[in-house]
Amino acid sequence: MSKLKFQPVKGTRDFYPEDMAFRNWLFGKMREVSKKFGYQEYEGPILEPLELYAAKSGEELVKKQTFVLTDRGGRKLALRPEMTPTLARMVAQREAELPKPIRWFSIGPRFRYEQPQKGRLREFYQWDIDILGSEAPEADAEIIAVACEFLKSIGLISKEVKIKVNDRSLMEQKLSLIEVPKGKIQEVFKAVDKKEKMAEEEWDKWLKEIGLTSLQVKDLKGILKDRDFSRESEKLTRIFSTLSDLGVSDFVEFDPNVVRGLDYYTGIVFEARDVKSKFRAILGGGRYDNLVEVVGGPKIAGTGFAAGDVVIEEVLKEYKKTPKISFCPTRVLVTVFTEGFFRKSLEVATLLRRSNIETELYPDPASQLDKQLKYASQKEIPYVVILGPEEAESGKVTLKNMATGKQKTISINEVGRVIL
Amino acid sequence: MSKLKFQPVKGTRDFYPEDMAFRNWLFGKMREVSKKFGYQEYEGPILEPLELYAAKSGEELVKKQTFVLTDRGGRKLALRPEMTPTLARMVAQREAELPKPIRWFSIGPRFRYEQPQKGRLREFYQWDIDILGSEAPEADAEIIAVACEFLKSIGLISKEVKIKVNDRSLMEQKLSLIEVPKGKIQEVFKAVDKKEKMAEEEWDKWLKEIGLTSLQVKDLKGILKDRDFSRESEKLTRIFSTLSDLGVSDFVEFDPNVVRGLDYYTGIVFEARDVKSKFRAILGGGRYDNLVEVVGGPKIAGTGFAAGDVVIEEVLKEYKKTPKISFCPTRVLVTVFTEGFFRKSLEVATLLRRSNIETELYPDPASQLDKQLKYASQKEIPYVVILGPEEAESGKVTLKNMATGKQKTISINEVGRVIL
Structure with missing residues (x-):
């Protein structure tokens, strides 16, 4: 192309x-x-x-x-x-x-x-x-x-x-303890937020530009490694208890x-x-x-x-958790046997929709039946209705299960029961 | 404000x-x-x-x-x-x-x-x-x-x-019949599309600027008033028949x-x-x-x-057809009797959610019960669960129907049956 x-x-x-x-x-x-x-x-x-x-x-x-x-x-x-x-x-x-x-x-x-x-x-x-x-x-x-x-x-x-x-307020306290001035705290937070994406050296340089001493940088790293001080925050304590x-x-x-x-x-x-x-x-x-x-x-x-x-x-x-979801809403395709049967097929499709069955009608009255069945199988439509001269005479339709290939001739009213 | x-x-x-x-x-x-x-x-x-x-x-x-x-x-x-x-x-x-x-x-x-x-x-x-x-x-x-x-x-x-x-192709034929040249047809369509929004005089002027004669304008108006020539289009005929x-x-x-x-x-x-x-x-x-x-x-x-x-x-x-739609998904509000009962209320809310009941818990453990009931009524939440000392002792909850004002004390497992 x-x-x-x-x-x-x-x-x-x-x-x-x-x-x-x-x-x-x-x-x-x-x-x-x-x-x-x-x-x-x-x-x-x-x-x-x-x-x-x-x-x-x-x-x-x-x-x-x-x-x-x-x-x-x-x-x-x-x-x-x-x-x-x-x-x-x-x-x-x-x-x-x-x-x-x-x-x-x-x-x-x-x-x-x-x-x-x-x-x-x-x-x-x-x-x-x-x-x-x-x-x-x-x-x-x-x-x-x-x-x-x-x-x-x-x-x-x-x-x-x-x-x-x-x-954040617990972190502010911690930063105060290592004497980071109040005015620098937002900047330090910004650096902490980006830490993971940066090389250590580069990050250290940034903190020093903000105004932290080498000792403060070392202390800050100590704080960030510590997983044990959440109980110093009453809020965090209540949150973890509620979550439990x-x-x-x-x-x-x-x-x-x-x-x-x-x-x-x-x-x-x-x-x-x-x-x-x-x-x-x-x-x-x-x-x-x-x-x-x-x-x-x-x-x-x-x-x-x-x-x-x-x-x-x-x-x-x-984690291989993507669900397999069907993306074709159609439950049944009503095919058109020949142009002369279009009206009959249209009637059946309308009846099925009125019974709340998602129904497609093949829109080209002049299409070959083969082509229509191929369409149903490509789209993974589970059922196909065929309505030819025999069916028309008996007032029935042929319902084909596309997965099993089995088909039977039944009255239109029965279609819903089989499909749903 | x-x-x-x-x-x-x-x-x-x-x-x-x-x-x-x-x-x-x-x-x-x-x-x-x-x-x-x-x-x-x-x-x-x-x-x-x-x-x-x-x-x-x-x-x-x-x-x-x-x-x-x-x-x-x-x-x-x-x-x-x-x-x-x-x-x-x-x-x-x-x-x-x-x-x-x-x-x-x-x-x-x-x-x-x-x-x-x-x-x-x-x-x-x-x-x-x-x-x-x-x-x-x-x-x-x-x-x-x-x-x-x-x-x-x-x-x-x-x-x-x-x-x-x-x-549009039927209209093109009609315009050809009154000798509108092919090159002008899109422009005439544009004018037809805007006709309803314009004064007649102004519209006539536009058509004349496009190059139509007074007679053509008159004929065009005749076409637009005629509701009877759709059968001249095979397509329209098939469409109206299918729609029927x-x-x-x-x-x-x-x-x-x-x-x-x-x-x-x-x-x-x-x-x-x-x-x-x-x-x-x-x-x-x-x-x-x-x-x-x-x-x-x-x-x-x-x-x-x-x-x-x-x-x-x-x-x-x-046409007064706007539906009345409920916009609060909550079926039941679990209130918090006093701070000491928060954990108990939280448990009940979690149980109700596990039974697929849309449940809100009042989030402020220190709020007055009155305020919580008022909240439920403002939001039109249909049921409220109250869980105080008596209920806690008997292992039950009081369920209040906000529409009728009636309440009864039942076991937690019964709540779903009453509400759903």
Whole structure:
């Protein structure tokens, strides 16, 4: 075939029916778990004012990774790179009338101008789930439990993925103890967030540029290796205890290396990773107690996470957990024997649809029966109805089971019973 | 409340849970009808190369109404204003391996830079459904029947909405008969498409600018008033006959005024309108036998339509057909009696979720019971579980029906039976 005239844009995807079936399965699992915990679905615009992100999302996301367009009125618009600022804006807008706690989730497209690679695309989908209006660590625990239940529901087990939890305020205390000045803490968090992706030497250099001494760098590394100080945080203690009551403690662990990259997190942060650390975070989130206020609303505490579809797909492949999903909804193909039988076939197809059977009619009255049967077999349609002169005379149809090849002549009313 | 810092972008929407529930209901109906006829779901990128639309969508859509952005590599990208060019591109890409006929549908966001008004937004959703690989008028008839079944499924009747069908090639013949030169026909179609929105005088002037004489304008008006010449088209005759067999003829009628605005239509065109013509088209489509070829594939015939969510919502409101949809998934709220009972409540909530009951737990262990009950009633949660000292001692829970106010103390295992 000659080279195609139009290629899809780099970092975007075409979802052919088999891809879409996987996506629908995945989104279905996200919806199911969200609803099981009583979360309501919402959605916001894909186009948002650029300044909404400038407010708090962090410089990297806004300046380097956001798709920006200028509308014909000269306003700068962003293709939303993440959902939380939209959520905060929507909550701020109707704060007075929304019963608290607000338990909301959303699934939709996000856009980031990054170099496409394994697990990372420019146009991707995320599930966001949040609880607003509660400062209790039990709310964080619930959100983390939702994440665990989701991972279980897609077939992943705690030997394959772990949710690593940390508390930014605990880390701040630790950094104070090694005398990192308050003004440098955000910068140090940024460095901790990138540590895994950098050579040690390079990372040390960065910390020294921030202003840390060699001793402080050494102490910081000591803190990051320690897995044992979570009980110094009352919040973490309550969270791990609640998660144990929720029956998901095998999925969670304390990890001081997790601080997350977004600037708006104020306390608990967490992310799910494959245990081999082969992929980016499967999901990540945390507590953001100031964001609603920052976008112009009252102060409402919030906690939640986002899970991207691209990494999840990769992780499922890695652990051979990708489900086999049928992507043809059709239960039966009604064939057209010859042109003269088209009307009769049409009638049968209509009757079957009225009995709630997903039915395709072969649309070309002049096609050969062979070609029609081949079509059914290519599309893996389980049953075929044949309606020729004999059947027409007896008022019956021949129903062929495509898997076994067996066929029998029955009345139209019986078709539903056999197929369903 | 003070003015909010961030407003949503003009022409976009925030979908709060009640709005999202309507959207999910509507998309659910679209999916249901599509699958009933054996169509497979697909989806494409939201970002496409701008030139994909330049190919055939028509100047107005591309030059005036498309949101364009330049990526950091200098390429011009469009936020897709419609789906058919993406569909054609995807089919062209995998033509050899796709069994024909291809029956596909998709539901997703589209973007058009138009002046927002009743029934028209800049960011909206469309359902696209198409059949490719068949030139038979019976394929057009099926697509129109899908449209009728959809309208029925959302509660509209043939006294409220009609699908107006026409054949562009029949219109070409008619225009030839009044000696409109071939080269002017597309321009005349454009004028016919806009006729309804213009003053008669203004419209006459436009036609004269195109080059029509006063007599030709008069004759054209005669053609457009005539509802009786559809039998001159063999295609239309076969379509109306098939639609009658499909049991939907009350929804369809011939209308020479319908030519549709997109340049790629080659034959049958149709649109659904409210009978009062108060709104724009509810859905519109037609046959495009050259589009796959234009985007670089082989010649594959296609026919289909798109239905936008904004007009549908308006039409349902007009005819008082908007359904009342519950938008809180929660079946039961488990309250927390006092802090000491939190763990017990958590256990009950977890048990209920394991029995597939959508369960919310009040997340603040320190909240008053009154406040929790008020929350349940505001959110219209049907049942509340109360678990205090008496219940804990007897190993039971009190289940309160929020609609009747009645409550009884039962064992946890019985809760599911009462609620479901």
